[in-house]
Amino acid sequence: MMASSGLSIGSLADRTGLAVSAIRYYETQGLIEPWRNSGGQRRFHRADIRRLSFIMIAQKFGFSLPEIGGLLKALPGGRTPTPQDWARISEGFRAHLDQRIETLQQLRNNLDGCIGCGCLSLPNCALYNPQDQAATKGKGPRFLMGDHSETENRS
Structure with missing residues (x-):
């Protein structure tokens, strides 16, 4: 498949391990933005592989989809995020994770x-x-x- 033709939803599902229905759901939530080719089929940027991986990781960290959407708005659409893009986002992750770790330690210590x-x-x-x-x-x-x-x- 040529890069200019984008990825099909099935190819994206294969690459990310997500179900097609999950990818469609993330689309309805505005987390990814495919386009339609001349045949009306969804096509995705290669960068969406990383965007979807980011969504899965952020959910494991306890971020809600609206929070993830806010973080993704800071990323460029259509191109793979740079190390600087990820560094900026990881700062916020650290603060969130530090708070969760502190909460879990308090819970553990007070069980x-x-x-x-x-x-x-x-x-x-x-x-x-x-x-x-x-x-x-x-x-x-x-x-x-x-x-x-x-x-x-x-x-």
Whole structure:
């Protein structure tokens, strides 16, 4: 196949390991932008192989499709991203991954104790979260999200 004719959706699926339906879904989400040849068939840039690989990796890192779309907007359409393009995006990945690692470490370190959800269901909650003080900080597992109990702050 000539480079100017682009890749068929089947070729793109073979190269990326994605199902054709997944590629079509990413197209509907605006993450890739094929064109139509004179026969009306979708054609993709070779750079879409890397774009789709990037989407798969970013999803494994926990990024949502809207977040991934925002990152992809910074990449050039129709050409393979340069090392400088990837370096710029990887900076944001690092910050996101560092936050996830910190959250996972907090979860690991608190598995046998209160996770700060404000449920008052554990005997330790009377110590870590008296009168459900965590609820005043907002919804969700507040201590896991980085808040500290008042008893910790006094220590």
